[in-house]
Amino acid sequence: MEQFLQQVASGLANGAIYACVALALVMIYVSTDHINFAQGEMAMFSTYISWQLMSWGVSFWIAFILAVVLSFVLGVVIERVILRPLHNAPVLSIVVVFIGLLAIFNSVAGAIWSYLIKEYPSPFPKSSFGIAGVIGPHQLGVVLVTLIVLGLLFAFFRYTPLGLAMRAAAQNPQMARLVGVRVDWMLALGWGLAAAVGAVAGIMVAHIVYLDPNMMGGILLYAFAGALVGGIGNPGGAVLGGFIVGVLENMVAFAGNQIEKASGIYIIGNGEKLTVALIIVIFVLTVRPAGIFGRVVVKRV
Amino acid sequence: MAALLEVKGLKAFYGQTQSLYDVGFEIETGGITTLLGANGAGKTTTLRAICNMVRREGLIRFDGKDIKNMPTEEVVRLRIAHVPEGRGTFTTLTVDENLRIAAYTRKDKAAVNRELERVFSYFPRLQERVQQQAGTLSGGEQQMLAIARALMLGPRLMLLDEPSFGLAPLIVVEIFRILRRINEEEKVSILLVEQNAALALDLADHAYVLETGHVVMSGPSAVIKNDENIRKSYLGY
Numbered sequence: 001m002e003q004f005l006q007q008v009a010s011g012l013a014n015g016a017i018y019a020c021v022a023l024a025l026v027m028i029y030v031s032t033d034h035i036n037f038a039q040g041e042m043a044m045f046s047t048y049i050s051w052q053l054m055s056w057g058v059s060f061w062i063a064f065i066l067a068v069v070l071s072f073v074l075g076v077v078i079e080r081v082i083l084r085p086l087h088n089a090p091v092l093s094i095v096v097v098f099i100g101l102l103a104i105f106n107s108v109a110g111a112i113w114s115y116l117i118k119e120y121p122s123p124f125p126k127s128s129f130g131i132a133g134v135i136g137p138h139q140l141g142v143v144l145v146t147l148i149v150l151g152l153l154f155a156f157f158r159y160t161p162l163g164l165a166m167r168a169a170a171q172n173p174q175m176a177r178l179v180g181v182r183v184d185w186m187l188a189l190g191w192g193l194a195a196a197v198g199a200v201a202g203i204m205v206a207h208i209v210y211l212d213p214n215m216m217g218g219i220l221l222y223a224f225a226g227a228l229v230g231g232i233g234n235p236g237g238a239v240l241g242g243f244i245v246g247v248l249e250n251m252v253a254f255a256g257n258q259i260e261k262a263s264g265i266y267i268i269g270n271g272e273k274l275t276v277a278l279i280i281v282i283f284v285l286t287v288r289p290a291g292i293f294g295r296v297v298v299k300r301v
Numbered sequence: 302m303a304a305l306l307e308v309k310g311l312k313a314f315y316g317q318t319q320s321l322y323d324v325g326f327e328i329e330t331g332g333i334t335t336l337l338g339a340n341g342a343g344k345t346t347t348l349r350a351i352c353n354m355v356r357r358e359g360l361i362r363f364d365g366k367d368i369k370n371m372p373t374e375e376v377v378r379l380r381i382a383h384v385p386e387g388r389g390t391f392t393t394l395t396v397d398e399n400l401r402i403a404a405y406t407r408k409d410k411a412a413v414n415r416e417l418e419r420v421f422s423y424f425p426r427l428q429e430r431v432q433q434q435a436g437t438l439s440g441g442e443q444q445m446l447a448i449a450r451a452l453m454l455g456p457r458l459m460l461l462d463e464p465s466f467g468l469a470p471l472i473v474v475e476i477f478r479i480l481r482r483i484n485e486e487e488k489v490s491i492l493l494v495e496q497n498a499a500l501a502l503d504l505a506d507h508a509y510v511l512e513t514g515h516v517v518m519s520g521p522s523a524v525i526k527n528d529e530n531i532r533k534s535y536l537g538y
Contacts, residue, residue: 161401161404161405161406162405164394164398164401164402164405165402165405167391167393167394167398168391168394168398168402171391171392171393171394172389172390172391172392174354174385174389175385175389175390175391176391176402177354177372177373177374177377178352178373178377178382178383178385178389179377179402179403179405179450179453179454180374180377180378180403180405180406180454181374181402181405182374183374
């Protein structure tokens with residue numbers, strides 16, 4: 001039982017990370033209809049920035065905030081400089097640009113900080129955080145931090161005029177222009193926010209997966225699975241989907257271990273977690289492309 | 302008196318296709334002008350050209366200022382409110398949000414709330430549905446919402462693209478009565494595009510008739526309305 005609870009808790013912690021990255025993917029998807037394949041590498045880069053700041057003596061939380069703000073700026077700049085000129089380009093060109101960005105961030109990070117795996121500290125005190133036997137201090141911290149960030153984002157989109165303008169621009173760009181919304185800037189802002197949320201995810205997960213230029217590869221896949229499960233056009237659904245995938249992968253591995261213990265036959269275990277995510281992606285795409293919480297968009301022809 | 306909106310030698314293009322050739326007209330401050338013509342005559346394109354939503358050439362002057370090179374959102378910020386074809390509802394937002402979006406740059410919350418109250422005085426039906434998702438409104442209500450949203454911009458000129466389209470006759474009468482009130486009480490000048498020529502000529506004081514991208518006829522509504530030749534050959538009733 002204790003083991004089961006631990007698995008759920010660590011699933012929630014992982015799920016929180018996937019939820020953040022899934023939300024970042026969805027934020028860009030709803031306003032541009034594109035999946036930013038470089039989202040994970042951008043988050044990895046942000047995490048290195050925070051690591052660099054800390055190695056210069058900056059404290060964890062200051063480095064966290066600075067890295068998130070810098071990522072926001074970087075996101076805005078990427079949209080304005082690289083994607084803006086392409087806004088009438090065919091989808092494939094944009095996909096190539098995303099893959100290019102992925103490769104660039106990966107190799108630049110490798111060139112600056114080397115491909116050696118680095119340890120990354122946890123800011124949460126071992127003594128006062130976590131519940132013994134159920135959830136570890138870092139896991140609890142990750143869940144709390146991401147919930148706060150997601151809550152802030154929700155409040156921003158729901159209750160501020162700028163958030164409203166961004167939602168309007170994503171839903172009906174032409175009409176948004178007709179009420180004076182500067183739609184181009186809203187897109188850039190969306191990129192900035194996505195990069196910032198990604199940065200939070202990267203910094204939070206680095207203690208668990210260690211810091212290296214390829215740290216986000218698997219996570220991007222899980223996040224994509226989460227976003228699909230929840231509905232790729234639905235931010236709330238994507239967040240929930242992230243958590244679902246996080247818990248589900250642990251449950252599958254846990255069930256596999258139990259079966260192995262009881263019968264001695266190995267069916268599935270920790271090594272197949274990523275496979276589980278991919279199966280989820282394929283399953284959702286074939287059975288319910290709009291996701292659990294998504295709505296099917298019917299286009300009039 | 303100088304014209305509020307002056308359009309001269311307007312040409313417009315969709316890709317390689319030219320759809321306006323030589324459109325010119327003027328709108329008096331406080332007046333209601335209508336653009337009439339058959340399908341494809343270029344009425345909608347003319348409105349879209351004013352807001353720089355299509356490639357265009359020619360002179361467009363608003364309040365004496367050349368607005369030729371301004372992007373759509375800046376044209377709107379001069380307080381030209383465009384109620385587009387198809388109503389442009391933000392379907393996933395609430396009625397309240399659909400209205401507030403038009404005032405999102407304004408810092409003074411109390412003033413925005415007063416504005417909302419005033420808009421609701423024209424459209425009490427919207428007030429009843431203020432927290433409802435706008436996509437669930439009826440066609441007539443969505444048309445009212447579109448006009449109400451335009452009103453939230455505090456417009457000096459309102460461009461209306463077929464506000465009667467697809468609506469029941471009773472609703473159309475109600476909406477046109479409200480438009481008349483908005484023109485008189487809010488001092489909003491109106492440029493109205495309509496298929497329903499009889500309706501439009503009743504509301505407007507000036508009319509221009511378009512045919513395949515040219516202005517072929519213009520004059521006071523009363524004159525156009527009573528000229529049987531124009532009516533038969535261009536307006537089809």
